[in-house]
Amino acid sequence: MSSPDISSVSKASSSHVSPSNGSASELLEWGPALAAATHDAWTRVQDVIPEVEWPVHAPYVEAIRRWKERRNAVILAHNYQTPEIFHGVADLTGDSLALARLAAETDADVIVLCGVHFMAETAKLLNPEKTVLIPDARAGCSLADSITAADIRLLRERYPGVPVVTYVNTSAEVKAESDVCCTSSNAVQVVESLGVDRVLCLPDEYLAKWVATQTDVEIIAWKGHCEVHERFTPQELRDYRERFDDLVIIAHPECPPEVLDEADFVGSTSAMANYVGERTPRNVVMVTECSMSDNVAALHPEVNFVRPCNLCPHMKRITLPKILESLIRLDGAVEVDEAVAVRARRAVERMLDVPVSSKPSVGALVS
Numbered sequence: 001m002s003s004p005d006i007s008s009v010s011k012a013s014s015s016h017v018s019p020s021n022g023s024a025s026e027l028l029e030w031g032p033a034l035a036a037a038t039h040d041a042w043t044r045v046q047d048v049i050p051e052v053e054w055p056v057h058a059p060y061v062e063a064i065r066r067w068k069e070r071r072n073a074v075i076l077a078h079n080y081q082t083p084e085i086f087h088g089v090a091d092l093t094g095d096s097l098a099l100a101r102l103a104a105e106t107d108a109d110v111i112v113l114c115g116v117h118f119m120a121e122t123a124k125l126l127n128p129e130k131t132v133l134i135p136d137a138r139a140g141c142s143l144a145d146s147i148t149a150a151d152i153r154l155l156r157e158r159y160p161g162v163p164v165v166t167y168v169n170t171s172a173e174v175k176a177e178s179d180v181c182c183t184s185s186n187a188v189q190v191v192e193s194l195g196v197d198r199v200l201c202l203p204d205e206y207l208a209k210w211v212a213t214q215t216d217v218e219i220i221a222w223k224g225h226c227e228v229h230e231r232f233t234p235q236e237l238r239d240y241r242e243r244f245d246d247l248v249i250i251a252h253p254e255c256p257p258e259v260l261d262e263a264d265f266v267g268s269t270s271a272m273a274n275y276v277g278e279r280t281p282r283n284v285v286m287v288t289e290c291s292m293s294d295n296v297a298a299l300h301p302e303v304n305f306v307r308p309c310n311l312c313p314h315m316k317r318i319t320l321p322k323i324l325e326s327l328i329r330l331d332g333a334v335e336v337d338e339a340v341a342v343r344a345r346r347a348v349e350r351m352l353d354v355p356v357s358s359k360p361s362v363g364a365l366v367s
């Protein structure tokens with residue numbers, strides 16, 4: 001497919017650039033040169049972004065690419081970012097675990113984390129000497145907000161000697177009180193790597209309950225929930241099944257247990273994407289944040305994605321204009337107090353040291 005029609009959309013593009021926006025002078029007018037420069041990105045998103053929108057995104061895509069070079073910056077984007085970010089400007093993409101590993105390996109001077117605040121903090125923990133930017137510092141997470149460092153200290157008093165495994169969706173202060181971190185990709189491996197009978201698995205109650213179904217280790221959970229995944233209901237999934245005979249339901253373990261019971265496969269966002277890539281089901285519903293389906297659909301036009309649209313309002317705070325501003329002004333630099341960082345880093349590094357295995361926490365078929 002060629003680039004979007006230039007004459008019909010140039011007005012929309014230029015009117016989007018506000019003179020009060022500090023990045024306005026960095027933006028090229030939509031036209032043949034800009035269409036050619038961004039054609040590679042357009043070909044990746046053309047099935048999931050309306051044609052009329054591309055001339056609005058393209059000036060930012062091109063400007064961000066130029067500023068990345070000037071800053072020797074790398075852009076890391078979570079699977080829940082919108083397609084114009086995920087396929088348009090990101091250098092590295094993935095779930096929380098993948099982003100943590102990639103952040104640890106980059107030799108860029110500046111890391112722009114297109115995700116939420118705890119992800120940028122994790123990148124900073126692993127790269128204390130680098131500049132780590134989050135384009136909107138208000139991008140939080142209901143799970144990270146559900147528990148404090150003081151809560152962990154109280155739990156340790158109540159369960160003396162029981163190791164604390166915390167999801168990476170937590171603040172640096174909470175990580176600092178923990179023995180080791182985990183993500184939905186490696187939670188079972190991390191729990192079992194401790195070689196004990198009982199662990200505190202915090203703060204996501206539903207992830208903890210799902211881990212408990214995958215291991216003999218006794219799991220003590222907390223009451224934190226993801227505000228996006230807890231909204232799914234078993235009834236809506238049953239309704240989808242009625243409408244599509246051969247529907248495959250793949251769900252994220254942050255969903256409530258009764259929702260996971262309706263799924264054919266449970267796994268992290270990366271495991272879900274791999275599942276679609278390897279099995280290419282005719283009809284699939286990804287029971288997770290809405291943009292994930294767009295990003296995977298862009299790679300698999302042969303698969304029909306049924307899309308319940310539960311958006312994460314925190315992830316959606318990150319936009320192309322904010323990424324550009326962040327790169328130009330070096331705004332939103334994340335800092336972690338060094339006394340906290342030393343202990344939090346240890347918990348993250350212990351997680352990264354747990355070998356990747358084929359155990360089912362990477363993704364499990366539901367029988």
Ligand code: SF4
Nearest residue numbers: 141142226227228312
């Ligand atoms: S989707 Fe849920 S867990 Fe992920 S950042 Fe948003 S609120 Fe947090």
